Amino acid sequence: MSHTCDKDQALYDELKLVINEKKKLRNPLIEILHKAQDIFGYLPVEVQMFVAEQLEISLSKVYGVVTFYNRFSMTPRGKYLINVCTGTACYVKGAPKLIQMLSEELKIGMGETTPDNMFTLSEVRCVGACSLAPVLVIDEETYGRLDTRKKVKEILNRYRG
């Protein structure tokens, strides 16, 4: 138990450094939340409270921002976040089928995380790689022209290691 606390403490320390650096900027809340999510993997209420205290703003303001933007998540996510592009070009080229294939392969629905905490399936509104539609992004790696189950399996296996 104490081990996790130490680990948490280290994460909060890291966040505090970020906040102190970003404080120089004017109204840096969103910038800080991006970093906080990188550090913790998601934004639980405790982290939001911490940010609010450090910036001396109300928790409701932080919570309002976190819940407004799609990119911020209040639930833990898997090791790899699979973002399927559901922009128009991808939709026209078969994003719904890609989502169906992923969901069958991973046995989870949209927005869910696999029981082994490896993958979270999520949607993103256009990653600007429209000429490769349909695409998905894992971390910052983009994979395009995913129109067969074989290609989908290949990619997932790369991460399963």
Next chain:
Amino acid sequence: MSQNKRMDVLLCCGSGCISAGAKKLKEKIIELSKKHNIENEINIIETGCMGPCNLGPVMTIYPEGVFYQKVKVEDIQEIVEEHFIKGRPVKRLMSQGDNKVISEKKEVPFFQNQVKVALENCGYLNPEKIEEYIALDGYEALVTSILEKTPEEVIQEIKDSGLRGRGGGGFPTGVKWGFVQANKNKPKYVVCNADEGDPGAFMDRSLLEGDPHRVLEGMLIAAYAVGASKGFFYIRAEYPLAVVRIKNAIEQARESGLLGENIFGTDFSFDAEVRMGAGAFVCGEETALINSIMGMRGQPNPKPPYPANSGAWQKPTLVNNVETLANLPTIMRKGAKWFSSMGTETSKGTKVFALTGDIKNTGLVEVPMGISLNDLIFNIGGGMAEGKKFKGVQLGGPSGGCLTAEDLQTQIDYESLKAKGAMMGSGGVIVMDDTKCMVNVAKFFLEFTVDESCGKCVPCRVGLKQMYNILDNITKGKGKKGDIERLITLGESIQKLSLCGLGQSAPNPVLSTIKNFREEYEAHINDKMCPTCVCTDLYHIEIDKDKCIGCSLCSRKCPVTCITGSRTEKYTIAQVDCIKCGNCIEVCPVSAIDKIPGMSSEVLNIANNIEED
């Protein structure tokens, strides 16, 4: 572009080519040139997007200007040994014309009808080096603007050029600048709107990644003209490379004295920083964007006051789109006259379009305003992929409209497109072939806008949801008489009553598809039939007994075991149980199984009975 090296290998590292494997090509070129001891003779440059994404990975080799497409790792050995060492370019990797091999990039048909202004250097320089940008006349326009012109003269030049906002609105750029300049409140801000949320558009991304210094120079020129001292690049978090490249460009410009106090010894001081978006389409709207920069929820404010008078921190703020800024250095260098010689009466210059969808040449193109949609789609875009028939084209993303084959002669300018019920938008062009269901496409766009509505005003938040429900019912066979009229009434009210551009334009895809494809809506509602077999509830799957050979493969692959029969009797599908997974169609060795528009009679009977009950 390099010093003392025999050859320049320009390797496209736009997002398209990278996911097609460009980085692996680079490693292989380095490996093989080391092996052959020519590594000191070759300069490998990672450039931004060259445009023809479907041909990726692509590369251009100078001094000859040889253009290679669809290069694989296995091809590198031949390129290095034949071309680099022996000087014999590899013909099989070049673009294949009708009766000849096209070796030079400028002769490839995809590039021939294009005029590059904003994309001038994209795919031609290393975006991470300020020296390369400067070598291509970069920052020259800034120097002459600051040292030789007054802010008023710069504004006049942009007014004379006829440049209009490239983000979609099409407001005259010079006039907007005039408003900000006239306000004497200080400090003033310049914001680069790089929240390219319109799905299907990626020109801003390519510009930021491929030629970041050009966008920065544009911002500096704008800042000088309006008297701003601070700039923000508001970039979507979905574009991490763009964020890195712009931050790098800002850093280099600071080191070179192009940003900071007293630039070029004048009293003009300016600095810029990057702010990241967090995934909200509405933040493309300027007042919402400003709220987001200030660390708040990205909700729009009523206008007036316009940002020109009261924007970020209630100070005068100029918001310009990425492509607008990217046009500025060239306009200032070559003059307003040169720029306004291109285009139509009301729309001057060029426009960058992202061609996507069911088209052969997907990618990024820049064309003079005034060319026809037909030229854009069929000449530059190469026409429809897989030999299919053109059905419609969506211009302007979820805010735009859908045009048909009849509109193909329309010339591309702000007014002509608007008159047809579409809009220029940011330049996303999504071409659709005749396998697409327009009701479903309209529903897709509405699902997007319902999801992205910020929730501040009622017409957008509640009205769009109502429109979505009606469309959803139509695609599920529950459409009622009068639904089309209800959609039109709702749509027109939402257009008039919404607070910001998102709501005002969100009904467009529905209204324009009703206008152009009304018979498809009627087929869905009255005949319970999806003519293109896209809406699952409105088609069924049948086995053609004349073609069926009774192999039983379909029956064995059916997950709900609803296909029965024998070799002699052939096979049939129990329609009531069929879930339309399509497995049987895929496995049938003789293509005897197909989708048939309309509900099957069994299902229709049951549906009618339920309704009567």
